[in-house]
Amino acid sequence: MNVRLRTWLLFLLVSYTSPSLACSQDPELLDYIHQTVNVSVWQVVFTQENHLSALSRPFKSSGIVYVDRTRGFVWRTQQPFTSDLVVREGGLEMNGTAVASSRLVAELLRALVAGEVQSLTTLFDWHGCRADDGWQLTLTPKDAQLAERIVQIEARGRESVQELIVSQPGNNTMHVQFEPHQPLEQLPDAILHILNAPAD
Amino acid sequence: MHLLTNRNLAITAWVLLVGLLVALAWTQLAAGLVLRADVLTLLPSSQQDLRTQQAIDHLSADFERQLLIALVPRSDSPNFAELSQAANQLQTSSDASKLFEPQKMHSTPDASTWRNARFQLLDEKTRELIANNPERLLQDAQAQLFGLAVGSVTYDVLQDPLQLERRYLDTFAPSGIEPLSGSAFLSTRDATQAIITPLRLRSSAFDAKRAEALLGWLEQARVKAAESNFTLAAGGVPLFAAAAAVQARKEVATFGLLSIVGVIALLVGVFASIRPIVGTVLCIGTGAFAGFVCTHAAFGEVHLLTLVFGVSLVGISVDYALHFLCDGINDENWSPAQGIRSVAPGITLAVLSSIAAFMSFLGTPFPGLQQVAVFSAVGLAFAWLTVFAILPWLARNRVSSFGLMLRAGLARWAQNWPFVSPRLRIAPGLVLLGLIAIGLTTLRPNDDIRLLQSAEPSIVNEDATARRFVPYSRASQFFIVNAASEAELISAETEFVAALKSSSARTGSIWALSSMYPTITDQTNHYELIQRSIYESGLLAAWYQSIGVPPEQVAQNKQAFDAAQEAISLDRWGQSAPEPWQRQWLGCDDEGCRTTVTLESVTDATELEALADRFSNVAWIDPVGNITDVLARYRALATQALALVYVGIACLLMLLFGPGRGLRIVAVPGFAVCTALAACGFLGVPFSLFTLLAAMVVIGISLDFSLFYHLHGRRRPNTALAIALSATTTVLAFGMLSFSSTAVIETFGKTLFIGIISAFAVAPFASYKYAASNENSEPKKDTAS
Numbered sequence: 001m002n003v004r005l006r007t008w009l010l011f012l013l014v015s016y017t018s019p020s021l022a023c024s025q026d027p028e029l030l031d032y033i034h035q036t037v038n039v040s041v042w043q044v045v046f047t048q049e050n051h052l053s054a055l056s057r058p059f060k061s062s063g064i065v066y067v068d069r070t071r072g073f074v075w076r077t078q079q080p081f082t083s084d085l086v087v088r089e090g091g092l093e094m095n096g097t098a099v100a101s102s103r104l105v106a107e108l109l110r111a112l113v114a115g116e117v118q119s120l121t122t123l124f125d126w127h128g129c130r131a132d133d134g135w136q137l138t139l140t141p142k143d144a145q146l147a148e149r150i151v152q153i154e155a156r157g158r159e160s161v162q163e164l165i166v167s168q169p170g171n172n173t174m175h176v177q178f179e180p181h182q183p184l185e186q187l188p189d190a191i192l193h194i195l196n197a198p199a200d
Numbered sequence: 201m202h203l204l205t206n207r208n209l210a211i212t213a214w215v216l217l218v219g220l221l222v223a224l225a226w227t228q229l230a231a232g233l234v235l236r237a238d239v240l241t242l243l244p245s246s247q248q249d250l251r252t253q254q255a256i257d258h259l260s261a262d263f264e265r266q267l268l269i270a271l272v273p274r275s276d277s278p279n280f281a282e283l284s285q286a287a288n289q290l291q292t293s294s295d296a297s298k299l300f301e302p303q304k305m306h307s308t309p310d311a312s313t314w315r316n317a318r319f320q321l322l323d324e325k326t327r328e329l330i331a332n333n334p335e336r337l338l339q340d341a342q343a344q345l346f347g348l349a350v351g352s353v354t355y356d357v358l359q360d361p362l363q364l365e366r367r368y369l370d371t372f373a374p375s376g377i378e379p380l381s382g383s384a385f386l387s388t389r390d391a392t393q394a395i396i397t398p399l400r401l402r403s404s405a406f407d408a409k410r411a412e413a414l415l416g417w418l419e420q421a422r423v424k425a426a427e428s429n430f431t432l433a434a435g436g437v438p439l440f441a442a443a444a445a446v447q448a449r450k451e452v453a454t455f456g457l458l459s460i461v462g463v464i465a466l467l468v469g470v471f472a473s474i475r476p477i478v479g480t481v482l483c484i485g486t487g488a489f490a491g492f493v494c495t496h497a498a499f500g501e502v503h504l505l506t507l508v509f510g511v512s513l514v515g516i517s518v519d520y521a522l523h524f525l526c527d528g529i530n531d532e533n534w535s536p537a538q539g540i541r542s543v544a545p546g547i548t549l550a551v552l553s554s555i556a557a558f559m560s561f562l563g564t565p566f567p568g569l570q571q572v573a574v575f576s577a578v579g580l581a582f583a584w585l586t587v588f589a590i591l592p593w594l595a596r597n598r599v600s601s602f603g604l605m606l607r608a609g610l611a612r613w614a615q616n617w618p619f620v621s622p623r624l625r626i627a628p629g630l631v632l633l634g635l636i637a638i639g640l641t642t643l644r645p646n647d648d649i650r651l652l653q654s655a656e657p658s659i660v661n662e663d664a665t666a667r668r669f670v671p672y673s674r675a676s677q678f679f680i681v682n683a684a685s686e687a688e689l690i691s692a693e694t695e696f697v698a699a700l701k702s703s704s705a706r707t708g709s710i711w712a713l714s715s716m717y718p719t720i721t722d723q724t725n726h727y728e729l730i731q732r733s734i735y736e737s738g739l740l741a742a743w744y745q746s747i748g749v750p751p752e753q754v755a756q757n758k759q760a761f762d763a764a765q766e767a768i769s770l771d772r773w774g775q776s777a778p779e780p781w782q783r784q785w786l787g788c789d790d791e792g793c794r795t796t797v798t799l800e801s802v803t804d805a806t807e808l809e810a811l812a813d814r815f816s817n818v819a820w821i822d823p824v825g826n827i828t829d830v831l832a833r834y835r836a837l838a839t840q841a842l843a844l845v846y847v848g849i850a851c852l853l854m855l856l857f858g859p860g861r862g863l864r865i866v867a868v869p870g871f872a873v874c875t876a877l878a879a880c881g882f883l884g885v886p887f888s889l890f891t892l893l894a895a896m897v898v899i900g901i902s903l904d905f906s907l908f909y910h911l912h913g914r915r916r917p918n919t920a921l922a923i924a925l926s927a928t929t930t931v932l933a934f935g936m937l938s939f940s941s942t943a944v945i946e947t948f949g950k951t952l953f954i955g956i957i958s959a960f961a962v963a964p965f966a967s968y969k970y971a972a973s974n975e976n977s978e979p980k981k982d983t984a985s
Contacts, residue, residue, distance in 0.1 A: 048347075
């Protein structure tokens with residue numbers, strides 16, 4: 001492979017893996033993302049891979065997310081085992097047990113999944129743009145304490161979020177891909193019950 | 201005395217001394233002047249033993265620098281973006297102000313120490329789960345590894361699948377608050393949520409220079425918060441200290457301006473010249489300069505309050521200048537040399553008695569009073585020398601028509617004193633003395649240290665609002681528990697806390713290390729429980745296998761478990777615990793181990809003290825009460841010192857003038873001080889060490905009044921005028937302090953005001969009868985010899 005070809009391939013690789021370099025800043029992007037999500041209740045199928053630098057194989061899972069933009073969402077893992085993570089404004093709840101001091105993370109997840117990323121601008125610097133095939137957004141923590149937990153968040157989508165890559169310290173990465181979302185008139189009763197029920 | 205009235209000698213001595221002082225001041229400036237503003241440094245070293253003092257210092261370290269800001273939303277339910285934006289805005293503003301250092305409300309402990317001891321440090325809930333349902337813990341770990349792991353370090357889950365470290369740390373997290381952004385927290389302790397930002401001042405809260413900057417920043421922050429639909433409430437020592445400093449500065453500016461205008465108007469009105477003003481300012485100015493330089497040389501620093509009180513006391517020297525300046529009024533044959541000879545005995549006696557009185561402060565253990573003693577003694581001595589050396593150049597025997605009129609009126613007043621025929625004097629005199637006696641019995645001591653810095657109700661309310669949202673609000677009082685060993689200490693503390701909880705004392709939350717630290721036995725049991733339920737049962741190995749973790753990772757985890765058999769000692773635990781728990785641990789030494797038990801609030805200190813007395817190894821510590829006790833003890837000591845000084849002056853005067861005349865002279869300051877104290881009793885003004893400081897000034901000035909009346913005779917108009925001017929200028933200078941909003945300054949002002957007025961009213965008594973032989977010689981022939 002000659003040098004020119006290798007340089008070209010490297011450029012393509014960087015362009016793909018680094019959205020902040022691949023497009024110029026679009027100041028209207030956050031409003032655009034918010035407007036594209038034009039339903040308030042929906043469900044979406046996801047597949048997830050959590051890569052730990054210490055292990056060669058990722059932890060893979062899949063399931064359904066039930067979203068209510070005003071209430072929060074239920075992240076229901078179905079494979080390889082079942083579990084429910086409830087995300088509300090007040091915090092997280094894992095399998096019926098409240099997670100301590102999780103309001104910040106809950107708000108972050110809620111904003112990412114529901115496409116309400118404007119609310120994150122106080123905590124993150126952002127860079128992103130629109131293209132024919134959708135939008136891409138990179139968030140970097142402003143706050144040092146938050147940076148101890150999250151290095152960077154990359155999100156891509158069209159009408160809703162289609163891909164999330166969360167880079168964490170120690171080269172650990174969470175990669176989630178969403179199928180196109182399915183609007184609902186209302187959440188299933190069982191999910192509503194979980195979303196409305198107070199934690200232990 | 202002849203040496204002193206030799207003008208050339210006086211000038212030479214004055215110039216030499218000023219030269220020495222300037223040289224000394226130059227070296228001090230070169231080395232750096234140290235001006236302290238911290239009120240606490242004026243207090244005596246605590247009477248507590250060293251270890252107790254260390255405990256107080258350890259617990260209260262940084263307390264004075266901590267400012268708490270609460271942003272309370274005005275809308276019912278602000279969204280997260282609004283909350284974090286308000287927090288960020290405050291953070292940006294506080295960073296830009298350069299007034300604060302980074303501060304954490306709930307810091308994490310020394311990670312490596314606690315991580316290695318995670319198999320021993322179990323909270324009760326986790327211990328029960330491991331014993332009864334360990335699968336549940338592993339399910340949670342599995343959910344984290346496979347699920348949404350944003351904000352948690354997933355690799356840690358692999359290392360510590362039971363999440364023991366996080367679970368134990370979570371038990372330390374204060375309930376009702378959680379991180380928001382930066383150093384800001386969201387508090388949901390109250391029905392209303394609020395953003396809490398703890399800030400730490402870069403300099404002491406008592407740094408008067410920063411006070412205005414702090415209040416200015418707070419005002420700006422309030423406006424910005426209001427624009428974002430939030431209400432800002434601040435709390436903590438810096439708020440009170442800054443408000444007090446700014447208030448004091450305003451009062452000094454207002455009262456200072458009024459008194460300066462008043463004094464200038466009076467002196468110019470009387471003398472129709474600015475020479476007397478120059479003379480008095482020169483006397484006080486050079487005296488204050490000498491006092492400052494010598495005090496700084498002696499102590500290596502000067503406190504701002506020493507400066508205030510010292511200059512006040514040196515202000516007594518206005519008497520000396522005024523007596524000299526008034527001496528030649530309306531006497532065409534008067535010369536400065538004659539004036540010096542006339543006033544020298546009086547002002548020399550006055551300065552000696554005042555210096556003797558102030559030097560008694562040197563015997564107290566208060567660094568502030570010791571500084572005041574040196575400052576005022578040196579200052580008065582130098583002011584006295586200035587009268588001899590410099591004032592003769594400034595004196596004239598001219599006076600305005602207003603001055604002449606005033607002089608004539610005062611002369612008539614002094615001649616006719618006490619305005620009652622001898623037959624009718626006894627009854628009113630007895631009534632007056634009876635009233636004074638009653639007033640003295642109503643005088644109530646109040647030595648509360650908080651009188652030093654009284655706060656506006658609005659500030660108290662704001663502080664309470666901010667603290668409502670904070671979990672770490674603790675009373676200043678606490679218990680110290682000590683024992684020979686760590687094990688005995690935990691046992692003793694547990695027993696004491698149980699007794700405390702079962703007592704009727706209302707203390708709110710109780711913080712004790714024994715509630716968080718598992719004993720060595722418990723730690724061993726925890727380790728064995730994990731070994732049995734998690735490792736030996738094969739549960740963990742199966743779990744690792746089910747999630748596809750390679751065998752080497754499993755082996756690594758087992759090795760970590762096997763290597764962590766040693767329990768963590770209380771000392772190591774205490775040293776690495778999160779704040780504020782770390783502060784409670786006082787450590788172990790040759791004399792044993794010590795810890796503190798802190799309380800949220802104290803409603804009945806007596807009951808808690810009594811409870812501590814029931815335990816041989818528990819001590820009740822009340823730092824504020826302790827300082828108040830010390831102030832009370834030294835008030836009693838200062839009262840005795842004042843009485844001794846008074847008796848000493850009386851003995852000296854009786855020796856010089858004979859018993860009858862000596863007693864007559866000291867009767868005036870005695871009456872003035874007793875009247876001032878009695879009036880304080882009637883007015884409900886608290887009797888404190890600072891009342892005695894004012895009483896000392898009253899004695900100094902009223903002694904001048906009586907000495908001059910005695911030496912010059914009450915029918916000498918110039919003496920009456922000098923005394924009237926001295927009384928008026930003193931009242932103008934200090935009497936206005938009566939309107940201060942700080943209780944202690946108000947006390948000082950009221951005592952001085954009433955004392956000086958009383959002294960002026962009865963001062964002619966000093967010359968009455970005994971000076972009668974001189975009273976017909978008015979005005980040209982003086983009696984002074």
